[in-house]
Amino acid sequence: xxxxxxxxxxxxxxxxxxxxxxxxxxxxxxxxxxxxxxxxxxxxxxxxxxxxxxxxxxxxxxxxxxxxxxxxxxxxxxxxxxxxxxxxxxxxxxxxxxxxxxxxxxxxx
Amino acid sequence: xxxxxxxxxxxxxxxxxxxxxxxxxxxxxxxxxxxxxxxxxxxxxxxxxxxxxxxxxxxxxxxxxxxxxxxxxxxxxxxxxxxxxxxxxxxxxxxxxxxxxxxxxxxxxxxxxxxxxxxxxxxxxxxxxxxxxxxxxxxxxxxxxxxxxxxxxxxxxxxxxxxxxxxxxxxxxxxxxxxxxxxxxxxx
Numbered sequence: 001x002x003x004x005x006x007x008x009x010x011x012x013x014x015x016x017x018x019x020x021x022x023x024x025x026x027x028x029x030x031x032x033x034x035x036x037x038x039x040x041x042x043x044x045x046x047x048x049x050x051x052x053x054x055x056x057x058x059x060x061x062x063x064x065x066x067x068x069x070x071x072x073x074x075x076x077x078x079x080x081x082x083x084x085x086x087x088x089x090x091x092x093x094x095x096x097x098x099x100x101x102x103x104x105x106x107x108x109x
Numbered sequence: 110x111x112x113x114x115x116x117x118x119x120x121x122x123x124x125x126x127x128x129x130x131x132x133x134x135x136x137x138x139x140x141x142x143x144x145x146x147x148x149x150x151x152x153x154x155x156x157x158x159x160x161x162x163x164x165x166x167x168x169x170x171x172x173x174x175x176x177x178x179x180x181x182x183x184x185x186x187x188x189x190x191x192x193x194x195x196x197x198x199x200x201x202x203x204x205x206x207x208x209x210x211x212x213x214x215x216x217x218x219x220x221x222x223x224x225x226x227x228x229x230x231x232x233x234x235x236x237x238x239x240x241x242x243x244x245x246x247x248x249x250x251x252x253x254x255x256x257x258x259x260x261x262x263x264x265x266x267x268x269x270x271x272x273x274x275x276x277x278x279x280x281x282x283x284x285x286x287x288x289x290x291x292x293x294x295x296x297x
Contacts, residue, residue: 003256008178008179009163009164009178009179009250010163010164011164011198011249013235014235016235016252017235017251039123058122059247060251060252060257061178061250062177062178062239062250063178064178064179076214
């Protein structure tokens with residue numbers, strides 16, 4: 001059972017209280033974007049075996065969206081952070097580096 | 110003017126753990142910046158309580174403030190005062206970004222009391238109900254069975270459950286059946 005700590009209400013929420021919201025840190029392409037960029041925004045997703053960043057919503061709790069870093073292979077959760085983050089916090093990236101040396105995910109490593 | 114009645118109409122299921130309709134309760138949803146002085150003042154004025162800390166409920170005698178999320182409170186007032194409360198908030202927070210709605214009739218409000226009340230709750234929610242983890246005045250929004258619910262624990266160890274009115278029947282029956290089934294002994 002996946003348990004994520006909601007960064008807004010501090011609850012260790014288990015899977016049944018949460019809803020998954022797909023990949024984190026997508027840049028929304030809109031009017032003026034090239035067709036390639038727009039296609040990437042709409043369809044292209046990471047599918048790693050290992051470190052992954054996702055959006056989750058604490059839908060049965062405080063109702064807030066947040067972001068989570070976890071390993072899709074071992075299901076280990078590295079941490080969660082607020083949805084307002086443009087990139088994973090340095091602290092969290094260091095923590096992942098300690099556990100999974102050489103990891104990379106899109107532009108982050 | 111028609112007579113206001115609570116959704117569950119005073120239903121009671123007596124037993125070692127008693128599940129009862131808590132009756133009419135004025136409830137106001139307030140969203141906004143909870144650290145703002147004006148918000149603090151108006152909450153104090155209406156409920157007599159300060160802004161509750163994260164996942165806390167400050168309730169005394171049918172009045173109180175409950176922490177719903179970092180930008181949302183549920184204010185409890187006597188049923189007849191809910192409309193005045195909304196008006197008072199609108200006046201006090203004029204020009205401040207906020208939202209206040211009287212949701213008294215949109216909710217079912219249930220009390221679960223008795224020695225094994227925590228176990229009855231624990232059967233239905235993915236929450237740690239040991240008294241160390243969930244003490245007096247602690248509050249959670251979670252699910253009961255299949256539907257969303259919010260609940261807090263008072264000094265007497267009773268749980269106060271708030272759910273949407275449309276699923277009030279389900280929540281009441283769920284708690285009633287869980288209470289009838291008797292204690293498991295896991296939390297004693």
